[in-house]
Amino acid sequence: MDQAPGSPPESQGAQSVPSCYRHPDRETGITCTRCERPICPECMISASVGFQCPECVRTGSGTGHGPTANQPRTIAGGTIAADSFLVTKILIGINLAVFVLVSALGTRFVNETELVGYAYDRRLGEVVGLADGEWYRLFTSMFVHQEVAHLAFNMLALWFLGRMVEPALGRSRFLALYLVSGLGGDAVVYLLEYPGRGTIGASGAIFGLVGAFAVLARRSNLDMRPVIAIIALNLLITFSRPDSISWEAHVGGLVTGVLLALGLVYGPREHRRTVQAATFAAVLLVIVVTMVLRTMDLTG
Incomplete structure (x- = not known):
């Protein structure tokens, strides 16, 4: 049976560590601070607080998809400004x-x-x-x-x-x-x-x-x-x-x-x-x- 990216193998159980959405065979405890998808060390990109996935960094969006892709948002939903300080x-x-x-x-x-x-x-x-x-x-x-x-x-x-x-x-x-x-x-x-x-x-x-x-x-x-x-x-x-x-x-x-x-x-x-x-x-x-x-x- 095919498995959707980001979902853990069936044998792991409901309480197991999730798998990276880009590499389903790699377990990880880190999630993207914007879209909340699990990411492995190879996929995580350092941010001001925590890490982001490659898609969110590339699109600058809160989800990486959809019409809001050109509207960057912080983890709290705020607008990302040019001068962040x-x-x-x-x-x-x-x-x-x-x-x-x-x-x-x-x-x-x-x-x-x-x-x-x-x-x-x-x-x-x-x-x-x-x-x-x-x-x-x-x-x-x-x-x-x-x-x-x-x-x-x-x-x-x-x-x-x-x-x-x-x-x-x-x-x-x-x-x-x-x-x-x-x-x-x-x-x-x-x-x-x-x-x-x-x-x-x-x-x-x-x-x-x-x-x-x-x-x-x-x-x-x-x-x-x-x-x-x-x-x-x-x-x-x-x-x-x-x-x-x-x-x-x-x-x-x-x-x-x-x-x-x-x-x-x-x-x-x-x-x-x-x-x-x-x-x-x-x-x-x-x-x-x-x-x-x-x-x-x-x-x-």
């Missing part, structure tokens, strides 16, 4: 520009933009913070760095992770994951941190990219041991310096990034956009509910 560069540029403002305006600028739950500002003579209705601090605090070393470390991490995650997700999805991960980290800080303590930095959003990269690596069947080691090392550093590093932002951003990435890359292809939108909506809803309940606790 543009958003990463823009985010780094914004952080650098804000740092220039910090250098020029000093403490006054930081005090008005940092993440703080509920505090009395003696200079202004009034209560300030998220609990006082200044929710903009959730966003502004993600781009504020007061020290050169803090800025340099975060920007190096953003450049390294952005060059891997942005091409895999596409510009809009990458930006959304970055910002919402930052919000998730800030929400955890607001929930658990002392209400008068200020927090600044892009660490929550960057840890969201760490979580997204872990999901992408797992989705591409890469060796997870180095990824787990990197996450463990970063968490070890985080918890070893609790007085100077906001562990709440790091953990909150990491968890948020993982959840969002799961929705971005594991949704069924035919309902991918619906699943992605629902995932982001659910995470944002949790963030808003957390903010409202914490605010009621602080001001009640």
